[in-house]
Amino acid sequence: MVLKLYGNPISTCTKCAVVVLKEKNVPFKFIAIYFSKGEHKAPDFVAKQPFGQVPLLIRSHLLILFPDDDGFILYECRAIWRYIATKYASQGPALIPLGDLEKNALFEQAASSEQANFEPAQVIYYEKFYKKMIGQETDEAVVAENKAKLGGNLDVYEVILSKQAYVAGNVCLLYSYPGLPGPRPPPGEGEH
Numbered sequence: 758m759v760l761k762l763y764g765n766p767i768s769t770c771t772k773c774a775v776v777v778l779k780e781k782n783v784p785f786k787f788i789a790i791y792f793s794k795g796e797h798k799a800p801d802f803v804a805k806q807p808f809g810q811v812p813l814l815i816r817s818h819l820l821i822l823f824p825d826d827d828g829f830i831l832y833e834c835r836a837i838w839r840y841i842a843t844k845y846a847s848q849g850p851a852l853i854p855l856g857d858l859e860k861n862a863l864f865e866q867a868a869s870s871e872q873a874n875f876e877p878a879q880v881i882y883y884e885k886f887y888k889k890m891i892g893q894e895t896d897e898a899v900v901a902e903n904k905a906k907l908g909g910n911l912d913v914y915e916v917i918l919s920k921q922a923y924v925a926g927n928v929c930l931l932y933s934y935p936g937l938p939g940p941r942p943p944p945g946e947g948e949h
């Protein structure tokens with residue numbers, strides 16, 4: 758059995774999935790999906806990820822090339838985080854507080870807050886970085902609006918972090934570093 762991660766080298770969502778796989782020391786095969794070639798909208802990819810987006814995790818049998826999955830296919834980077842962190846709970850650092858209702862509820866609070874409050878960072882990244890790469894103009898009004906939103910949210914995180922070490926409490930967990938992987942492509946992997 759092997760895990761295959763289909764992703765794009767400059768995609769932040771892909772990097773989120775990679776960070777958790779690496780943190781848990783889970784072997785996986787990375788398969789690059791290039792937006793510039795439209796690979797994410799190809800019918801065989803969309804058959805597995807109906808939104809035509811990365812990352813996509815597929816559990817495969819080692820020796821079977823096609824079909825390359827054993828029935829387990831997962832998309833949405835946060836679902837991939839949870840799956841890896843839970844399935845490999847006993848190896849590497851504990852990333853989800855399993856078995857403690859209150860700690861888990863605080864973890865869920867941090868998770869929900871991350872999803873709700875860091876979206877402006879993604880919008881800024883899209884406008885300032887991705888659009889430039891595909892030859893489109895940055896919409897500075899959208900950037901300014903989202904910078905203001907993000908700034909306000911980061912001020913709230915400053916307050917939270919003045920009282921505890923990490924956003925999900927005093928232990929470093931899955932959501933302790935919201936927006937962790939930045940938009941930089943890994944060295945030598947600038948193609949998109």
Ligand SMILES: N[C@@H](CCC(=O)N[C@@H](CS)C(=O)NCC(=O)O)C(=O)O
Pocket residue numbers: 765768769770771792797809810811812832833834835
């Ligand atoms: N909600 C999805 C979003 C995935 C997503 O937006 N992926 C981007 C790359 S970071 C993508 O594939 N963009 C291409 C497109 O939407 O056509 C997740 O969290 O995994």
